[in-house]
Amino acid sequence: MAEEQKITLDTAPPAPAPAPAPAPAETLAPPPAAAETPAPPPAPEKTSDDSKALAIVEKPVEPAPKTVSSGSQDRDVKLAELSKDKTLAYVKAWEDSEKTKAENKAEKKISDIHAWENSKKAAVEAQLKKIEEQLENKKAEYAEKMKNKVAAIHKEAEEKRAMIEAKRGEDVLKAEEMAAKYRATGIVPKATCGCF
Numbered sequence: 001m002a003e004e005q006k007i008t009l010d011t012a013p014p015a016p017a018p019a020p021a022p023a024p025a026e027t028l029a030p031p032p033a034a035a036e037t038p039a040p041p042p043a044p045e046k047t048s049d050d051s052k053a054l055a056i057v058e059k060p061v062e063p064a065p066k067t068v069s070s071g072s073q074d075r076d077v078k079l080a081e082l083s084k085d086k087t088l089a090y091v092k093a094w095e096d097s098e099k100t101k102a103e104n105k106a107e108k109k110i111s112d113i114h115a116w117e118n119s120k121k122a123a124v125e126a127q128l129k130k131i132e133e134q135l136e137n138k139k140a141e142y143a144e145k146m147k148n149k150v151a152a153i154h155k156e157a158e159e160k161r162a163m164i165e166a167k168r169g170e171d172v173l174k175a176e177e178m179a180a181k182y183r184a185t186g187i188v189p190k191a192t193c194g195c196f
Contacts, residue, residue: 182189 178189
């Protein structure tokens with residue numbers, strides 16, 4: 001049996017170390033063993049006789065209490081990691097939620113400002129149109145007044161022309177009458193101008 005141990009140790013020194021670790025870990029703590037066992041199983045499948053011999057040889061070398069305590073430590077480490085991961089996941093979810101809230105709040109405020117801007121622009125444009133209408137009305141009123149003034153001036157000018165024409169007609173008649181009178185009497189009229 002001592003020869004077998006030497007032979008097995010000489011022929012396959014790397015294989016004995018992984019084989020005993022999964023066996024005690026599986027019996028004592030199933031969750032850590034499941035996490036640790038994916039790499040070691042290919043070695044025992046190569047030679048089933050060697051894995052049995054190795055298990056017998058390696059058991060006395062590694063004390064059982066040490067593997068039990070390391071398994072519980074592994075479990076505690078895994079639980080601490082899970083707790084840390086859970087906390088980090090909650091923090092990440094909270095952070096995402098807060099970012100989303102901040103973005104939604106900013107979007108709402110931007111939308112409110114945009115609506116406020118549009119309403120103010122519409123109010124100013126309505127006021128401008130109202131002023132333009134008032135100016136158009138005043139312009140039309142002033143244009144009407146100016147047309148009326150022009151018409152009144154034209155009418156007054158026509159009246160003055162008519163009066164002048166009437167006076168000219170009267171003056172011409174008067175001159176003809178005076179000329180006829182002077183002809184009838186034979187008197188020469190006095191010169192009204194100092195030229196003669």
